[in-house]
Amino acid sequence: MTHTPTQVVSAGVDLFADAVAAQAVPVSRVAWQPPMTGTEQDLATVAADPLRHEANERALAAMLGVQAVLVDVAPASEVLGLERGEFLHAGPPIAWEQASGPLRGALMGAAALEGLVEDPEDAVALFASGEGIRLEPCHHRGTVGPMAGLVTPSMWMFVLEDPTTGRRTHCSLNEGLGKVLRYGAYGPEVLERLRWMSAVLGPVLAAAVRGHGPVDVTGILTQMLQMGDEAHNRNRAGTLMLMRDLAPAIVESGHDTGDIGDVLRFVGGNDHFFLNLAMPACKLALDAARDIDGSTMVVAMARNGTEFGIQVSGTGDTWFTGPANLADGLFLGDFGPEDANPDIGDSAITETAGIGGFAMATAPAIVRLVGGTVPDALATSRRMHEITLGENPRWSIPVLEFQGVPTGIDVTRVCRTGILPQINTGMAGREAGVGQVGAGLVTPPAEIFPKALAALAERTRERGQSFSTGA
Template sequence: MSAAMSTVPSVINVGADLLADAVSAQAVEVTRVDWQPPMPGTAGDLATVVGDPARAGANDRALQAVLGVTARLVDVLPASEAVGLQPGEFLHAGPPITWERASGPMRGALMGGAALEGLCASPEEAPTLFESGSGVSLAPCHSRSAVGPMAGVVTPSMWMFVLEDTATGRRTYCSLNEGLGKVLRYGAYGPEVLERLRWMSEVLGPLLQASVRATRDSVGPVDVTGILTQMLQMGDEAHNRNRAGTLMLMRDLAPAMVTSGGEATHVAEALRFIGGNDHFFLNLAMPACKLALDAARGIEGSSMVVAMARNGTDFGIQVAGTGDEWFTGPAQVAEGLYLGDYDRSDANPDIGDSAITETAGIGGFAMATAPAIVRLVGGSVPDALATTRRMHEITLGENPRWSVPVLEFQGTPTGIDVTRVCRTGILPQINTGMAGAVAGVGQVGAGLVTPPAEIFPLALSRLAERARDRVDD
């Protein structure tokens, strides 16, 4: 007893801080373990999935498949050619949605898209078209190997980036970025929005196609994954901050654009547009992340999330081991900073496929490498550092190519694991823009958001069901 009394005590506190605070007040060092019970109702399914002998190997294969992909920009094409969109077909962000359930910004983008394609004389006439369902159809971008920011509406005449994994030939696609403010992806559809989209189809798209093809054929395709590696060390997180990435893309494409034979005024307009749009590279970061994550789709037994997406009404995830099934819950309104006189009452619930960046380990997961992002989305620099550290608790590993200088070049947390989310209650952190709830308003702010907690137990339940079925077979 006397020996024990002479030893400096070592205290580890798990859970509530009551005991830790009392011991600490007596000048005793305490190690605090942040622990809480698993999400309610998940204990049985967790035991099944964590105990699945196929899971560890499946997750390792899924993570290595994601890390092994290099995305390269190989072409720029109209959506009619890239993904086979026919007149009257519309792609949109997030899980499947109908016009009846569509949010304000989704409706606004669809209305603008219908007018752009000449399906109606004006955007204001489009609701009748979509209500009737005659000659129009809606489908998620993800169903065509594509992604779309915010509303993510894609029509046949819009041009799309084409990214390819050289090793497998798999491709993913994304529309061109319009900039910020009153733009179609935020649900605006005024004359200036449609005029810009027509210019993008008539001038910007063909110029980008010529420069991408010339660059590809002369020095090799632009290495989008490589640019992501560099920009993460230059203060971008590749979701709401893409300044360095956009400038590096211009560096790679500008020479071929200048010598493309296009009209000098058009080339100047295109370069001015890209250079003045810090978000331009986002529409390359997104399909690059999808290309990597799609490499893990269909790996039976894997509990790794391969997509997070929102349509402004629902938030959905897809998991490697459950095919293309969506697990959905209500989209949340982000917490953040608002433009002008807008406030929370003006904001629509979260929308867009851009959370594919967080799913791949950048965006909100890489906030520590882009501390300046807090000036756009809110929070503080310590919050940004803590967020990246916290995301390591719910991921399967890290990406050594995408490293964080301030964290001793630790790789970004990669491979969201459904079981870890359910065990810890920690939800993925997403940096996002905020669209106005009313169609036609456009952007009202930017902020931080997490998925609805209930979608992860839904995915876990399906994983457990499949694990039991494999045992029965």
């Protein structure tokens, strides 16, 4: 006797599903594709790792357990121990010779800011010689920096702390948009603004934070996601809530009233100001998940304008890198794709933590800045759940029935599905000195995830051999 199935599940191309549906048989279509090429054996090895499941649970729980509070604002020379000639930058390690235009422009401006050269153009020879110069990733010093990510000794830093553990992370103060150092601009107006930030903005904010007491940055992130921000390219609500908390203490700080007015106007007129608190809050949470043997969770995504790199909990401080991609998005004025530099900045730490591009559904208005459509934003947040270990109940998406944001990028899930993390980002000009040229959407280079998977598989094999030999 022939039995007609009551339901058919079809994976892959639609030819079979269409034929079944034409015969009035219900069919469930499953989006499926083979794993990334060459990853099959490594996926099998890591899947069989007896440590993986518990290690990933520990990593996710450690991250979700962190509370980030703003406890101070102080110069990088004090809180990071930066010395003359030391420069921190975004992304994985890089030398001057490989540096992109915006990173070079930021370094040139920063050298003038620190008095190493009189004219930023003179810094080219200084960096080419390498004499008395040291470049180091922000991530290596408990810090993150947007776009070029430049941090120098005289710059003032936000200091965030987890009250339970005392661990700290840091980030510079946000300059605003357009022709700014982090986008590679270094004209006189850029340096003048940075000097004002060190002379006025930093000290006023420091007095306010110390007078007010710790500011709950994680709590503000929770609220701003309910108010139309996604905490990467939209931070308007977060900035206003920070102002609400600190404005009375700023007024009562004892500083010159003119300086107080300038600070309030600067922060209030800079919708991106809170980004530089969201980033170190995310790093503080993700750093708690580092160095857990067997964990396949990504703890950092960062770009230096030439390479895109990731770090994984179970592989320590190793960077897995590939060429940074160009973002696809909207451009300012007469700029176009030929003017844009490949992806740059530490700000993808927000996506690594589950916000930014992963939480685009919280901020439908973001598509007007980075391109795409509102349905695209909703679909992106749903899709990111396919490559993550869990959800963050603290950070939720109202339009998706308050579902927690997708959290804990899993290297194995990325390799198995071929789905890449979605990042929304600003775009810097390709040439040094240009500044911002647009904003858009970008993904990491696909090859970095199989590289990380191979390292995880090798560690699994080595651990198995040690166990079998009793070593």
